[in-house]
Amino acid sequence: xxxxxTKMFSLDxxxxxxxxxxxxxxxxxxxxxxxxxxxxxxxxKSFERFVREIAQDYKNDLRFSAEVKHLIQFAIETYIVKxxxxxxxxxxxAKRTTLMVSDIQIAWRLMPKNI
Numbered sequence: 001x002x003x004x005x006t007k008m009f010s011l012d013x014x015x016x017x018x019x020x021x022x023x024x025x026x027x028x029x030x031x032x033x034x035x036x037x038x039x040x041x042x043x044x045k046s047f048e049r050f051v052r053e054i055a056q057d058y059k060n061d062l063r064f065s066a067e068v069k070h071l072i073q074f075a076i077e078t079y080i081v082k083x084x085x086x087x088x089x090x091x092x093x094a095k096r097t098t099l100m101v102s103d104i105q106i107a108w109r110l111m112p113k114n115i
Contacts, residue, residue: 040070040073040074040077041077042073042077044069044073047069047073048064048069051064051069051072051073052064082111083104083107083108083111084099084104084107086107086110086111087099087103087104087106087107088103090103090106090107091103
């Protein structure tokens with residue numbers, strides 16, 4: 001729901017007739033954030049510092065526009081999500097419920113390198 005006073009979205013489900021279970025509310029929030037395209041996982045400032053630190057190894061005093069920073073962050077987060085999506089079946093195949101480093105390493109080896 002959109003609050004005009006604060007100009008922000010709120011995911012509070014109205015409790016008019018029946019109470020909503022906490023699990024249902026969490027699933028609603030997950031679906032909401034999955035549908036948003038501007039929602040990024042890493043904080044923008046800390047990710048920018050990380051990119052600048054890596055870029056200094058190649059050339060000093062590089063500038064990045066806001067669109068390029070957003071695009072780099074989106075591409076890296078998409079790659080990480082795909083990596084975890086590929087690691088989860090490996091974990092389930094080993095009949096475990098905990099994701100281990102070895103699962104991620106195997107998934108990384110199996111991912112195409114030309115992305």
